[in-house]
Amino acid sequence: MDDATQIINSFKALQDDICAGLENLDGATFREDLWERPGGGGGRTRIIMGNVIEKGGVNFSAVEGTMPENIAAALGLGKNEFLATGVSIVLHPVNPFVPIIHMNVRYFETNTGKWWFGGGIDLTPHYIIDEDAQFFHQQLKRVCDKHDQTYYPKFKQWADDYFYVKHRKETRGIGGIFFDRLAGESKGPYGEFVLDVGKTFLPTYLELANRNMNKAYTEDHLEWQKVRRGRYVEFNLVWDRGTKFGLDTDGRIESILMSLPPQANWIYEHSPKQGSEERRTLDLLKKGINWAT
Amino acid sequence: MDDATQIINSFKALQDDICAGLENLDGATFREDLWERPGGGGGRTRIIMGNVIEKGGVNFSAVEGTMPENIAAALGLGKNEFLATGVSIVLHPVNPFVPIIHMNVRYFETNTGKWWFGGGIDLTPHYIIDEDAQFFHQQLKRVCDKHDQTYYPKFKQWADDYFYVKHRKETRGIGGIFFDRLAGESKGPYGEFVLDVGKTFLPTYLELANRNMNKAYTEDHLEWQKVRRGRYVEFNLVWDRGTKFGLDTDGRIESILMSLPPQANWIYEHSPKQGSEERRTLDLLKKGINWAT
Numbered sequence: 001m002d003d004a005t006q007i008i009n010s011f012k013a014l015q016d017d018i019c020a021g022l023e024n025l026d027g028a029t030f031r032e033d034l035w036e037r038p039g040g041g042g043g044r045t046r047i048i049m050g051n052v053i054e055k056g057g058v059n060f061s062a063v064e065g066t067m068p069e070n071i072a073a074a075l076g077l078g079k080n081e082f083l084a085t086g087v088s089i090v091l092h093p094v095n096p097f098v099p100i101i102h103m104n105v106r107y108f109e110t111n112t113g114k115w116w117f118g119g120g121i122d123l124t125p126h127y128i129i130d131e132d133a134q135f136f137h138q139q140l141k142r143v144c145d146k147h148d149q150t151y152y153p154k155f156k157q158w159a160d161d162y163f164y165v166k167h168r169k170e171t172r173g174i175g176g177i178f179f180d181r182l183a184g185e186s187k188g189p190y191g192e193f194v195l196d197v198g199k200t201f202l203p204t205y206l207e208l209a210n211r212n213m214n215k216a217y218t219e220d221h222l223e224w225q226k227v228r229r230g231r232y233v234e235f236n237l238v239w240d241r242g243t244k245f246g247l248d249t250d251g252r253i254e255s256i257l258m259s260l261p262p263q264a265n266w267i268y269e270h271s272p273k274q275g276s277e278e279r280r281t282l283d284l285l286k287k288g289i290n291w292a293t
Numbered sequence: 294m295d296d297a298t299q300i301i302n303s304f305k306a307l308q309d310d311i312c313a314g315l316e317n318l319d320g321a322t323f324r325e326d327l328w329e330r331p332g333g334g335g336g337r338t339r340i341i342m343g344n345v346i347e348k349g350g351v352n353f354s355a356v357e358g359t360m361p362e363n364i365a366a367a368l369g370l371g372k373n374e375f376l377a378t379g380v381s382i383v384l385h386p387v388n389p390f391v392p393i394i395h396m397n398v399r400y401f402e403t404n405t406g407k408w409w410f411g412g413g414i415d416l417t418p419h420y421i422i423d424e425d426a427q428f429f430h431q432q433l434k435r436v437c438d439k440h441d442q443t444y445y446p447k448f449k450q451w452a453d454d455y456f457y458v459k460h461r462k463e464t465r466g467i468g469g470i471f472f473d474r475l476a477g478e479s480k481g482p483y484g485e486f487v488l489d490v491g492k493t494f495l496p497t498y499l500e501l502a503n504r505n506m507n508k509a510y511t512e513d514h515l516e517w518q519k520v521r522r523g524r525y526v527e528f529n530l531v532w533d534r535g536t537k538f539g540l541d542t543d544g545r546i547e548s549i550l551m552s553l554p555p556q557a558n559w560i561y562e563h564s565p566k567q568g569s570e571e572r573r574t575l576d577l578l579k580k581g582i583n584w585a586t
Contacts, residue, residue, distance in 0.1 A: 033562070047561045055561070167540040226556070233557075234550075237530035238540060247460040247531060257527075260559040263519070264526075267555070268340045268348070269326070269547050 004083055007107045007191055008062050011087050012044075014105070014198045015060040018089065019046055021202040022058070025209055026050035030058065035252050039065035041083075045255040049262075052098070052213050056091035057258030067110075071249060080110040086119075087198060088242075090259040091205070096225035097212040099125035099132070099173065100232060101205050102259070104242070105198045107191070115187065117194045118180035120155065121201060122163050123208075124173030124232060126225045128281045132208055133174045137292040139204045140177050140197075147193040152292070155179045160287040165235045170285040172235045224278050226265035233264050297376055300400045300484055301355050304380050305337075307398070307491045308353040311382065312339055314495040315351070318502055319343035323351065328545050332358035334376075338548040342555075345391070345506050349384035350551030360403075364542060374404040379412075380491060381535075383552040384498070389518035390505040392418035392425070392466065393525060394498050395552070397535070398491045400484070408480065410487045411473035413448065414494060415456050416501075417466030417525060419518045421574045425501055426467045430585040432497045433470050433490075440486040445585070448472045453580040458528045463578040465528045517571050519558035526557050 019030050028050030036042035043061030050056070062085035072079055086106030093100070102122050109115035123136050137156070144152035155177035163172040177197070182190050236243050236259050246256035272278030312323050321343030329335035336354030343349070355378035365372055379399030386393070395415050402408035416429050430449070437445035448470035456465040470490070475483050529536050529552050539549035565571030 031561075049561070055559075057561075167543075167546055230553070233526060234530060237527060250460075253460055254562050257559065258561060260523070262560070263556060263558045265556045266348075266550065266553040268324075268342070268350075268551060 004085070004107070004109060007187075008085050010191075010195050011062075011085055011105065011107075011198075012060055014195065015044065015046070015058055015087050017199075018087075018202050019058050021206060022048065022053065022056070022091075025206055026052045028053075033254075035255070037063045037065070037252070039063070041065070043252070043255065045252070045258065047258060052094060052209055053091050054094045055258075055262040057089065057255070059088045059255050059258065061086060061088075061255070068249060071245070077110060077114065078112070080112055080114075082108065082110050084108045088259075089201065092229065092261045093209065093213070095213050095215060096126045096217050096221040097129070097215045098209050099123050100229075100261075101201075101208070103198070103201045105194045107194070116181045116183040117187075117190045118182060119194050119197055120159055120162075120176060120178035121197065121204075122159050122173060122176035122178065124228070125281070126228045127221075127277055128174060128284050129212070132211060133291045134293075135207065136174070136176070136204060139200055141292045143193075143196050143200045144177065147189070147196065151179070151193075152177065156292075157288075163235065164239070164287070165231055166239060168231060168234070170231070170282070171287060172232065173285070174289070174291055175287075223265070223267075224272075226261075226263055227267060227270055229261035229264040230266050233260055236260065297378070297400070297402060300480075301378050303484075303488050304355075304378055304398065304400075304491075305353055307488065308337065308339070308351055308380050310492075311380075311495050312351050314499060315341065315346065315349070315384075318499055319345045321346075326547075328548070330356045330358070330545070332356070334358065336545070336548065338545070338551065340551060345387060345502055346384050347387045348551075348555040350382065350548070352381045352548055352551065354379060354381075354548070361542060364538075370403060370407065371405070373407075375401065376403075377401045381552075382494065385522065385554045386502065386506070388506050388508060389419045389510050389514040390422070390508045391502050392416045393522075393554075394494075394501070396491070396494045398487045400487070409474045409476040410480075410483045411475060412487050412490055413452055413455075413469060413471035414490065414497075415452050415466060415469035415471065417521070418574070419521045420514075420570055421467060421577050422505070425504060426584045427586075428500065429467070429469065429497060432493055434585045436486075436489050436493045437470065440482070440489065444472075444486075445470065449585075450581075456528065457532070457580065458524055459532060461524060461527070463524070463575070464580060465525065466578070467582070467584055468580075516558065516560075517565070519554075519556055520560060520563055522554035522557040523559050526553055529553065 030046040030048045033045045041063035046058045048056045064083040067080050067082045089103040091101050105119035141152045159175040159178035162178045323339040323341045326338045334356035339351045341349045357376040360373050360375045382396040384394050398412035434445045452468040452471035455471045
């Protein structure tokens, strides 16, 4: 993981492995759209509309070119040639007891020698199931601890702060890990860590899906799922910096907005009853919960 | 319309008249929530979930207090006491041949003597019907021309520019009129104009609803309606300054987001067939169309 080509190829292989694993779970196959960016580079957008995953995207891209001045300024850089590559995933499941999951791993470099890695995985259950939440965070802690004991607590808090629906005063879900501008002496160890995060995604999601995808559900459960998806839309369109960056830089809209759910509902003053499962979930959508232990 | 109390009372009466007219159309009644703002003032949020209007809000508010410094700076003002009052409406109809409509009239003043009016009405048909589009714009032109011959062309272009879903390169609908910071020697004539715009809303919407609310529709029409509602969500959460202002200033969330539809769908790479009614509508979602003549 020392040069850009190697990183790009690892990300492509990661996309392939994840898509194969998800197709095996779901039974349906991904549709692939190859696209090129007028300014340089392109991507492979893969979308599934399946039996377990109602709508999901597993996208790879590697774009390069001259950075727009406002973006360069926002990143604290001069006018530069840049390369940005990554894999981004959002899966909206059919069954409301299967959580929404998001993953991103990314690498950025300029021709003046600046580089960094970023990424994360976070989980948005429609219904929080404690054992699943614990399993999810333990998986993330394990991969973090393998590389650096300081990573998990730091990146867990970063996720709590980042995936926050500020206007609702609630977290998007149960968080996970989030990190950006990870860099140091040499790329090697950071690249290995990021790739390891990427490789944790598939077994973690498969376990959560297999645990819950055959559970029975009612119309009420589906209604709540659509309300929670509405909050997901609110976070992504109002607060998510990645989405904003994509929309501001004239990115490929259908690839950026693949994160939006197939259906979302807004119900005025929707407020789950005291003592209900929905209320319990809502009450747990806050920062600082130690899920791993 | 010379002092704030008079303006506030006119806006309240406008809300009452519009709600009464819409209840008469729909058969259902509005639910009312009275709320107070911790910093000063409050509002009357009225929501209908009816037979013709699937979800609609007709809100009045009059808030006052000390302006947060960042907002004062954004408005080019010093630190001030302020009063902001207005009526805001968004209606999402059941029948896909009835358009989504939005109206806002507002008045703003500070204790240092600055004041202005703003507002507008714009229409978002799921299916553009030429006669309806013409009728709608003629209604707006008529009320504008009554006050100032320069208003309609100026405010029509302003609406084209404002209600633009930039990342989709399409207008939200067929536009209408939009204006802000309307001020001059004395409040009288501006207040009269804004109130006249408000009074145009009800007969215009009733005519459009009556023309179309009993038309037969299919599942395909409903699907397209949900896709267009998705674009409405994208505009409101990504681009609308009013929504952003509300979310940034810790406004009453359920009143601000009443503009979001009961249900919205996102379908990857949804592209209506050449020659279809949906394609025709999409092709007409652009700036600069002269609908009034």
